[in-house]
Amino acid sequence: MSRTSLVRWQLLVLAVLTLLVGLRACQRRAEAPHAITLFADMAPGMLYHKVLHVEQPVRLRWKGIGAWRRTASGPEPVAYGWVLRRSDRQVVWQMQPRDVDDPPRFRVQDTLRLAPGVYDVFFTTQGNVSQPNGFWSWLFPKASWMRGYRDWGLWAEVLDGPASLRLEEGSPAAPAGPALLWTAAPMASASSRMALLEVRRPTRLLVYAVGELQAQPADYGWIERLPDGERLWEMRRENTQPAGGWEGNRMARDTVEFMPGVYRAWFQTDAAHAFGNWRFNPPFDVAAWGLTLWRLHPEDTSVVLLDPWVSRRPLLMLAPVGNAENRQVEFSARDTTEVLLYAVGELGTRNRRYDYAWLTDSLGTTLWKMERARSVPAGGHPNNRLEVAALRLPPGRYVLHYQTDDSHAYEDWRNGRPEHPERWGVTLFPLRPGRDTLIVHAASTSAPSVAPPSPPVQTTGALLVDLTRVRNNEHREQAFTLTQPTRLRIRAVGELSLSGQYDYGWIEQAGTGEVVWEMTWQHTKPAGGDGRNRMADTLLTLPAGTYIAHFRTDFSHAYGQFEYPEPHEPEAWGLRIERIDQ
The missing domain is CATH 2.60.120.290 (Spermadhesin, CUB domain)
Structure with missing residues (x-):
């Protein structure tokens, strides 16, 4: 090829590229005033999120491209987006595979009117079937629905003129609001959280829970009355419904009646599939993974969170405790007494105890002992644990014990210190105020x-x-x-x-x-x-x-x-x- 021909070919290629760039620029200029790209250039195995602020009513046209797979019950979306209204945790729009002529890809186009408020927009590409990962994952073929992932995306177009919209990055927000009493959400894998409730007058609470239920409960919660532990409400398959995403995601939204008394709300997760560690497609309300309690009316004061350090007077205290100590205190109950044992110590996995408390009767029989499975994080190192136990003690003599090993205790924290280091030990409170029927006999330290x-x-x-x-x-x-x-x-x-x-x-x-x-x-x-x-x-x-x-x-x-x-x-x-x- 001569030098002149080469130059001509180069000029032709340059002209074609200039034309394509110009067309693309024109297309962008045509869309620019009212078009929003929410998600594009996504990869499989991810969860994407953005926050949409709407300042005045707006009508939007939503366009999306996702993926689906065939199941016995019909097409199942595996890569898709949805919109959650933050104020009431309701899904206002989601991508559904209607056009399934081009498997595994599907397209949607819907028109939606949004009221002023804050909305969480999500797009998941996790899928609902476990995929190999790690070093050897390249040996296994990718699932068929992952083909064409470069086309996945979600776009929105304003239809009724300029609108006050603001799109920003941010983390999904946990349940909130003026009527919120307590929330454990969002909960990560292998964790537990609890709250004590004191009900002064008959009342009702809205209980909202999102978790994982399969053949056996995995991530779930309950509410129990103290000290007998009778469960007033429990998250079960029968009282839950699909929460969106993977079939194991379940949710409950119940109104529960409470009589006066003390209650414990509890939620726990296993080591897999939870907030920040999704193994499959997450639920629609991602940040509500856990247990949430709302009052029916924000001004209702018939139920409050119970902190015994604020509303109770300690009856016995073995705290704070330093290294290599073995403390005990003997006491008697004149009448049947209901107590709270508030214990902070060092508990490892596999039931390893380093700094812990226990209670024995007059014959040395252990009535209670700290267990990691019944504890929650106390702040700092993961082995810093807090357990609150409620017991009904019949009349008799008892011994309360606390023991530490030779490292990581009060004033000598080898690892992260707990949130309240001065509580390292065990403290006994009355379950209800003004019910002091205990007599302290003697206290001793380690021998x-x-x-x-x-x-x-x-x-x-x-x-x-x-x-x-x-x-x-x-x-x-x-x-x-x-x-x-x-x-x-x-x-x-x-x-x-x-x-x-x-x-x-x-x-x-x-x-x-x-x-x-x-x-x-x-x-x-x-x-x-x-x-x-x-x-x-x-x-x-x-x-x-x-x-x-x-x-x-x-x-x-x-x-x-x-x-x-x-x-x-x-x-x-x-x-x-x-x-x-x-």
Whole structure:
């Protein structure tokens, strides 16, 4: 090709490009005054969002291109957009596959009039079927509906002259409004939130919940009356309806009646498919994932959020607690008493406890103990947890305990400090104000972990021997004297197998060394956790005389250093003897 021909071809190509650019510019100029591009150039596996502010009534023509797939029930949209009115959380428009002649793509064109207000505009490309991701995802073919994703988009055109519209970036807003009482939304994966409600007069609340329900509840909530835990309302498949998007998304909008009393509202999520971590197409009301409570009238004061630190006077307090402490306080209830236990501590996953509280009765039976599954974040590090327990205590004697390990406690935060560091510990409040029927007897702090043999204890009280919280490589013993034949309750937790005794206890007669009771596999039952964790709970009558109780541990798996799953009552590791006959 000659130099002259090459120049001519170049001029021709340049002229064609100039013409195309000019046509595109003319098209943009024709659309510019009243056209809005909301979403374009999108990718699969995403959720897109913008906020539309409408300052005066406007009529819009909506145009969209999305994707669908065939199902047994008909065409199902998998990439599409919708508009949510923020004031009442209602969907005012959504893309539906009507034109399905060009699979997997579909087009929509609708006219919609919007009143003044704020609207959340979404476009999802997540799909409703799990897609492979990660390094090896390139080995798997993409779903057919993802073809043509470069065409996906959503546009709006103003039809009735200039309008006061403003489009901006921003995060979806949680439920709000003047009548809002409380919301847990939006909730991320593997989280829990709760609120205490005090109802002073009969009233009704609007309960709004968005979550995940399949064969088993995954992300759901309930409202329970305290202290009995009876559920007044619960999110179930039967009282919910589709929430848009994936079939597991469900929503409930109920009006619930409340009688005077104290209630707990609770919502929890599992480790998948929640706000900010959508595995499939999200619900229409994305930011309402969780539980929301509204008063029917903003001025209604018959129900308020209950903060015991504001509206109650503490009856007992073991807080704040520093590192390596073991505190306890003994108290009595004169009458049946309803209490709130407010505990802040360090609880890890897999039921690992580092700093925690528990309550026992006069015989050492654990009535309550902090559990991560019943707690909510306390601020700071994820292991900082808050649990509020409501109990009905019959008349009797009780011991409230709190224990910390050697790191991350009050005034020595190794990780993020909690929101209220001064509450690190446990505090007991009355469930209802003015109901104080408790008598505090004594409080104590931690003792050395390796205790010397104790002197004989006369049988003037119920507790004769306390050889609990025994650590590795210890041999503890305590003598006690009975002045007459006495019926005893022996409780022991240790490590046994069919072939050996590792951490175990026994009782021998002083002077002769005769063993009158011994902890064996045959006379114990599982204590929870590892299969070698065993518990004995025995009634035994001994004649008058002096006896020595022993508990011995080997070099591994004991209180404070469980190498395998710990028992249900780790603080009971050891031996305890109570007198039954008074």
